Amino acid sequence: MNSSDGAAVVVGVDGSEQARRAVRLAAGEAARRNRMLRIVHGFIWPLLHVPVGAPPGGPPGSGLRNQAERFVTDAITEAEATAPGLRVSGEIIDGEAAAVLVGEAPNAMLIVLGDRGMGGFAALVVGSVAVQVATHADCPVLVARGTDRTEGPVIVGVDGSAVSPPAVEFAAEQASLRGSDLVAVHTYLHPVAREPGDMQPLVYDEEKLRHEERQLLAESVAGLAERWPDLTVHQQTIRGRPAPILTEASQQAQLLVVGGHGRGALSGLLLGSVSQSALHHADCPVAVVRAPG
Known part of the structure; x- marks a missing residue:
């Protein structure tokens, strides 16, 4: 996570309309963090060798380049109205x-x-740009x-994999700020x-398993009280x-935070199945946090 002073x-x-909602x-995120908000529009038409200027004899302000400028100008106006005094x-x-946004990361x-843009098909629940950026952004x-929602908790999915610590840290910071x-x-x-080559037992003690899973969760959130002493943390271990x-939990949440890959994820998958599902079905905004490296 880039937390340097200059990071926007x-x-x-x-x-x-989805983009205006994202703005x-x-x-709100930039205002809470006292950071600059940087609005970007990926302008693909020059790559496709499409004329972008106003056509001969066309009305003033016509053409794809002028349209893109309006997208950005309108977004700046929206952001300033949402958070007066925000640096934009x-x-x-x-x-x-997607390439432009990944390049910003x-x-x-x-x-x-x-979750979808102007070119999204109605049959797609979440757009390819959102999935690509969540997959590859650093x-x-x-x-x-x-x-x-402005009420309700921040929820984070914890599975004990390498992506859990950064996801938990991000979620804790979000909850504290909110x-x-x-x-x-x-x-x-x-x-x-737990380790490569481990064999799963055919018979196991349910109570012992429940205890181990609770312990895994407790270890994942250990130390949060030291960094965020005023933060109330609830732990839920569910079979x-x-x-x-x-x-289901997202239906009452302000934000759902998931890791980019889960335990047992295959390297060939772009995103873990849980993060994919969250992007497609959650009933609140979703943050995807990938492990560094």
């Missing part, structure tokens, strides 16, 4: 939207975008979806392989599949 909150815009969400900048960058503390990615509780949710079905449990 970056939001991608394309003129859609409002990003403006805007830029049009030639390139495909090294100098961003957070990237915010809508900073947390916040996707505006579901219902915007003045809300943090709910850490850990789910389990049966014993899992069941993580995706539907987190989806």
Whole structure:
């Protein structure tokens, strides 16, 4: 996570209603963190060798380049109305939207975008740009979806893998900034392989397993009280599949935080199944936090 003093909150815009919602969400994030908000629009048309200027004899302000400028200008106006006094900048960058936003990640503390853009198909629950950016960006990615709430907890999914610590830390910071509780949710079905080559037992003690899973969750949130002494942390260990449990929990949450890959994720998968499900089905904004490296 890029937490340097110069790191901005970056939001991608394309003129859609989803993008305007993302701008409002990003403006709130930047204001809470006292960071600059950087608004960017990925302008793909030059790459496709499409004329971008106003056509001969066309009305003033016509043409794709002028349209892109309006997208950015309107987004700046939206951000300033959402958080008066916020430092805001805007830029049009030639390139495909996902590539442009991923390129912003090294100098961003957070990237915010809508779940679908103007080109989204109705049959797609979440757009390919959101999935690509969440998969490849080197900073947390916040996707505006579901219902915007100012009440309710921040929920983080914990599975004990390498992505859990950065996800838990991000979620704790979010809960502290929002003045809300943090709910850490850990789910389990049966014993899992802890190390490469481990064999799963055919017979196991249910009570012992429950104790071990609770201990795993407790260890995952240990130390939060020292960094955020005023933060109330709730721990929930639930037997069941993580995706539907987190989806149900998101119905009462301000924010759902998940790791980019889960325990047992295959390297060939772009995103873990739980984070994919959260992006498609959660009923609140979703933050995807990948482990560094």
